[in-house]
Amino acid sequence: MMRGASADAYAAAAAVLPGTGDLGKVAQDLFGTADLLRAEPALRRVATDVSIPGEAKAELLRGVLAGKVSTEALEVVTAAVSQRWTSGRDLGDALEQLGVVAAVRSTGDDAGRLEDELFEVAQLVQANPELRDAFSDPARTRADKSGLVDSLFGGKALPATVSLVQQSLSGSHRTVGVAIAAYQRIAAEVRGQGVATVHVARPLADADRERLAASLSSTYGRAIHLNVVVDPAVIGGIRVEIGDDVIDGTVSSRLDDAGRKLAG
Numbered sequence: 001m002m003r004g005a006s007a008d009a010y011a012a013a014a015a016v017l018p019g020t021g022d023l024g025k026v027a028q029d030l031f032g033t034a035d036l037l038r039a040e041p042a043l044r045r046v047a048t049d050v051s052i053p054g055e056a057k058a059e060l061l062r063g064v065l066a067g068k069v070s071t072e073a074l075e076v077v078t079a080a081v082s083q084r085w086t087s088g089r090d091l092g093d094a095l096e097q098l099g100v101v102a103a104v105r106s107t108g109d110d111a112g113r114l115e116d117e118l119f120e121v122a123q124l125v126q127a128n129p130e131l132r133d134a135f136s137d138p139a140r141t142r143a144d145k146s147g148l149v150d151s152l153f154g155g156k157a158l159p160a161t162v163s164l165v166q167q168s169l170s171g172s173h174r175t176v177g178v179a180i181a182a183y184q185r186i187a188a189e190v191r192g193q194g195v196a197t198v199h200v201a202r203p204l205a206d207a208d209r210e211r212l213a214a215s216l217s218s219t220y221g222r223a224i225h226l227n228v229v230v231d232p233a234v235i236g237g238i239r240v241e242i243g244d245d246v247i248d249g250t251v252s253s254r255l256d257d258a259g260r261k262l263a264g
Contacts, residue, residue, distance in 0.1 A: 006090040009083030010097070016079045017098055018072045023106035024159060029073030030099030031167050033065065037092040038172070044088050047081045054082030096172055100183050103160040104190045110158055111191050112225070117161040118184040119227045121153070125177050135169060135176045145169045184227075193223040199231050199239040199250070216242070 002010050018026065037044045043064070047057055058078035065074055076098060085091050107114045125132050135145055146166050153162050168179035188195045196216055198204070204212070209226060216224040220242065237250040 002086070002090055002094065004086050005084045006086040006094070009080065009085050009090070010094045012083050013076055013080035013094060014098060014101070016075050017102060019105060021072060022070065023102045024163065025070050026073045026076070027099040027102035027106060027160070027163060029069035030076060030095045030102060031163075031170070033069065033073070033077050034092040034095040034099065034172070035170055036064075037095070038170075044091065048085045048088040048091050050084055057081040093172065096167070096170075097186060099167070100164065100186045101190055103163055104187045107158055107160045111187060114158055114160055114164075115184055115187045115191075115195075115225055116227075117157045118164060118180050118187065121157075121161070121165055122177050122180045122184070123229070125180070132176070142169055188225050191223070191225075193225045194220055194242060195227060196224050197227045197229060197241045199229045199234050199241075201230070201232055201234040201236055203230055204228055212238075212240075216240070 037047060046052065046060060049057070058081055061077050061081050062074065065077060069077070077095065080091060080094060080098075085094075104111055104114060125135065134140065134148060137145075146169060149162060149165050149169070153165060164183045165176075165180065168176045168183070170179075173179035173182060185195060194216075198212065209228070213224055213226050216226075224242070234250045238247075239250045240247040
C-alpha cells in the first residue's frame with residue numbers, strides 16, 4: 001500500500017487511466033513501462049528526481065516511449081512521472097498496479113470470472129512444486145516462462161488472466177503466487193468488493209455459497225467475492241479468512257481445541 005506523496009501521485013495517475021478502449025493494450029504498455037523503469041536505474045532516478053520539474057520528466061518519457069506504447073498509456077505514464085514519489089520504486093509499482101486495473105476493466109462483465117481464474121491459477125501453482133520451480137528458476141528466461149504460461153492457459157482462460165499471470169513473472173513480487181494474490185485483490189477492489197477465502201471439506205452448493213456471500217456482505221458492508229478451497233482435512237464446518245479476520249467453525253479446529261484442553 002502506498003503512503004504519503006506516493007499515494008497522492010498514484011491517485012493523480014489513476015485519474016487519467018481510461019475506462020474504455022483497448023484496455024488490454026494499455027495494460028501491456030503499462031506493464032512494459034514498469035519493467036523498463038525497474039531494469040534501468042538511471043532512467044528511474046531521473047523520472048523520480050524531485051529536483052527536476054514534472055514537465056521535463058514527462059517530456060523525457062515521451063521521448064523514450066513515443067511510438068512504442070499507446071497514447072492512452074503514455075498519458076498515464078507522463079501523469080505519473082510529473083508527480084512526487086516517496087521512493088523511486090513506487091513509480092514502477094504504481095504503473096504495474098494501474099496496468100492490473102486496466103486489465104481488470106478490459107474484461108467488462110467477466111471481471112468475476114477473472115478473479116476466479118486468478119485464484120485457480122494460484123491454487124494450481126501452490127499444489128504443483130514442479131510448476132512453481134519452473135516459474136522461479138533463474139536459469140529459465142522470462143520468454144521461456146511466458147511460453148509455459150501460454151501453453152497452460154492460452155485459449156482456456158481470459159486473455160486478461162493470461163496477461164496477468166505473465167506479468168507475475170516479472171519479479172516485482174516475492175513469488176508468482178504472491179503476485180497473483182495481489183492482482184486478485186486489486187480486481188476485487190476495482191469491483192468494490194472484498195475477498196474471502198473459504199475452507200470447506202466438500203464443495204459448497206450454489207445456494208450455500210450465495211447465502212454465505214450474502215451473510216458476509218451484510219457483515220462487512222460491501223460485496224464479498226468467495227474463493228473456495230476444498231480441503232478434506234477440515235472434516236466438517238467452515239473456515240473463513242477475510243484480511244486479518246478469521247472465522248473458524250471447522251470440526252478440525254474444535255478437535256484441536258479439545259486436544260489442547262485435555263493436554264493441559
